[in-house]
Amino acid sequence: MPEDVDPSLLDRDVRIELRSLSKPNAEAVARYLVAAGEAVDTDPRRALEFARAARARAARVGAVREAVGVAAYHAQEWAEALTELRTARRIGGDARNLALMADCERALGRPAQALRLLSDPGAGRLDPESRVELFIVIAGARRDLGQLDAALAMLARGGLDRDRPRPGSARLWYAYADALEAAGRTEEAATWFAASAALDPDGELDAAQRAADLL
Numbered sequence: 001m002p003e004d005v006d007p008s009l010l011d012r013d014v015r016i017e018l019r020s021l022s023k024p025n026a027e028a029v030a031r032y033l034v035a036a037g038e039a040v041d042t043d044p045r046r047a048l049e050f051a052r053a054a055r056a057r058a059a060r061v062g063a064v065r066e067a068v069g070v071a072a073y074h075a076q077e078w079a080e081a082l083t084e085l086r087t088a089r090r091i092g093g094d095a096r097n098l099a100l101m102a103d104c105e106r107a108l109g110r111p112a113q114a115l116r117l118l119s120d121p122g123a124g125r126l127d128p129e130s131r132v133e134l135f136i137v138i139a140g141a142r143r144d145l146g147q148l149d150a151a152l153a154m155l156a157r158g159g160l161d162r163d164r165p166r167p168g169s170a171r172l173w174y175a176y177a178d179a180l181e182a183a184g185r186t187e188e189a190a191t192w193f194a195a196s197a198a199l200d201p202d203g204e205l206d207a208a209q210r211a212a213d214l215l
Helices: 012-020 023-039 044-057 062-074 078-092 098-107 111-119 128-144 148-156 169-182 186-198 207-214
Strands: none
Touching: 012 023, 012 062, 023 044, 023 062, 044 062, 062 078, 062 098, 078 098, 098 111, 098 128, 111 128, 128 148, 128 169, 148 169, 169 186, 169 207, 186 207
């Protein structure tokens, strides 16, 4: 455990969940969760170790199981990630990780199982950005199955009005452009890569380069 971990950085809602634990245990779990969150992007394996340590102390807390699932996902431990995210869902009922769960199914070679998550009762209650992420993953599952037209149709459901971008549109349009390129529709693909790049001023996606390569 890094010495400088500040448990007060933990999300307030998660701290409320930890109130079911003794105070010393809640403090330790909070430290592990903060450490996991800080490491997940740069060292997902280390983040997973921290999250597992939190689980060893608080296995019945939904936020803890979610943290293990997210860390396992980033560490590419797909089976563990899926198990933990399912458990978190059962405990708390939150559907926000449906996209991660579907992506785990794809990584485990089960795209048909990923498709079923679009019919989950919670899918319709997702916030706009989480819903877009689910559409992107489901479109990927369609491509895994060789159903490119169905993938394009799924992405279109996320919103293709370039005058009215929505939360997550940069990633959605990037995925749409990639699918168009795979379908041999390169001019359209270049247009949508460019549209994605316009919403991504920090260049987190390589949409601008992909557009240039097609011109």
